[in-house]
Amino acid sequence: MDSVTIAGVDCGTNSIRLMIAEVDEHGLHVVTPRILRIIRLGQGVDKNRRFADDALQRAYAAVKEFADVLSRHHVDDLRFVATSATRDAANRNDFEDEVESILGVRPEVIPGSEEAALSFLGATATLHSTQDQTRPQPPYMVVDLGGGSTELVVGGDGNAVPAHNVRSGFSMNIGSVRMSERHLLADPPTEEQIEEATADIDAHIDEAFTHIPAQDVSTIIGVSGTVTTMSAIAMGCQSYDRHAVDGARINFDDAFEADDRILRMSREERGRVGAIHPGRIDVVGGGALIWTRVLTRVASAAATRGRHIDSFLASEHGLLDGIVLDRGRKMLAGLI
Known part of the structure; x- marks a missing residue:
């Protein structure tokens, strides 16, 4: 296997992004330019420690749009990463369940340390x-x-x-x-x-x-x-x-x-x-x-x-690039 096609989703507090790229020994080659949607998923999370209903609906609408894009491409793997707001939300399971029902993969709520390492990888690779x-x-x-x-x-x-x-x-x-x-x-x-x-x-x-x-x-x-x-x-x-x-x-x-x-x-x-x-x-x-x-x-x-x-x-280039590049390298190395 000389290359793999990876889709990555970076779901943050204010925005959500999708990118599809081919990964090989030379790095990352974009197939579908990143799609950005501002969803303000973290609306009120700092104060209330839970997702607001309207914020969840904005997120689901974006995820459904991403599902439509993904249906038109063959990908070897999809990784959905969620960060700060999801780490803090008491009702995160509702969010994770609904995303899984739409995309077929469950969001991975990664710790800040992993988010930092992936951002570094994505930024320095270019x-x-x-x-x-x-x-x-x-x-x-x-x-x-x-x-x-x-x-x-x-x-x-x-x-x-x-x-x-x-x-x-x-x-x-x-x-x-x-x-x-x-x-x-x-x-x-x-x-x-x-x-x-x-x-x-x-x-x-x-x-x-x-x-x-x-x-x-x-x-x-x-x-x-x-x-x-x-x-x-x-x-x-x-x-x-x-x-x-x-x-x-x-x-x-x-x-x-x-x-x-x-x-x-x-x-x-x-x-x-x-x-x-x-x-x-x-x-x-x-x-x-x-x-x-x-x-x-x-x-x-x-x-x-x-x-x-x-x-x-x-x-x-940052977290999203790091998600895709890291996943692709691990698949090529037989680690996944």
């Missing part, structure tokens, strides 16, 4: 195709900023530990939906709410830094819808252009200006920003604040070791 003119230097930190959680993953230095191998990772229980619903309730958010959210985010980063060597990082790679959306805005894109964003190097000054501007906008103002998907309008401000704090804190930690970081790489 570094060779980056737009950046200078070769990204290890160690790499991949930041997967989701709706309910944010994963920080650090790889090796390229010497003692291969650059594409995970050295350590940590999943913070903060994300764009969680921070927006927990703190940024006014429209636009008040200065007090922003300060409270910042303190909450920094406390989680403090804990993360006891588990990962942030001071050793040389290159930051940002993945997820929040990061790529804010990158497009920092680049001045009038509408979202995934080809322009993928692999682009973004200076911190441009990123921080865009993050702060979007954070302080009203919902109506964000709705007029063409690069923001309508499904992210309510929560992108919370994600932008997390992104600013992560970049600031990682750069500060790296500076203690004489490492100067003033930019990051934006990537369209």
Whole structure:
């Protein structure tokens, strides 16, 4: 068996994605470009610890759409991965049962540690195709900023530990939906709410830094819808252009200006920003604040070791790519 065709589903707190790709010894080759639907599955989960009925209906509608796409392709395997919101929901069994009845596979609710490792795999596997003119230097930190959680993953230095191998990772229980619903309730958010959210985010980063060597990082790679959306805005894109964003190097000054501007906008103002998907309008401000704090804190930690970081790489490749690539490699190796 020289190649396998794998379908992967990444079901997060705010969005759900499907990708079908062929995996061989050279990597991943997309068969069906990723399909994204904003479903806000994590609506109210931070407060109520259960899925809302309307959120479940949005999720089921997307899963049925994916089932239709899958019916038109032969796939050797399908893996459905669910993350932060599903980990927290008391009624997750109802969700898992219904998805299984539609797709024939049961969602795997993976721990944050596995989510982090798969995001790192997906993001670093495509570094060779980056737009950046200078070769990204290890160690790499991949930041997967989701709706309910944010994963920080650090790889090796390229010497003692291969650059594409995970050295350590940590999943913070903060994300764009969680921070927006927990703190940024006014429209636009008040200065007090922003300060409270910042303190909450920094406390989680403090804990993360006891588990990962942030001071050793040389290159930051940002993945997820929040990061790529804010990158497009920092680049001045009038509408979202995934080809322009993928692999682009973004200076911190441009990123921080865009993050702060979007954070302080009203919902109506964000709705007029063409690069923001309508499904992210309510929560992108919370994600932008997390992104600013992560970049600031990682750069500060790296500076203690004489490492100067003033930019990051934006990537369209993350958890979903990692799900498909990992599954394909295991099938080719006879491990599944």
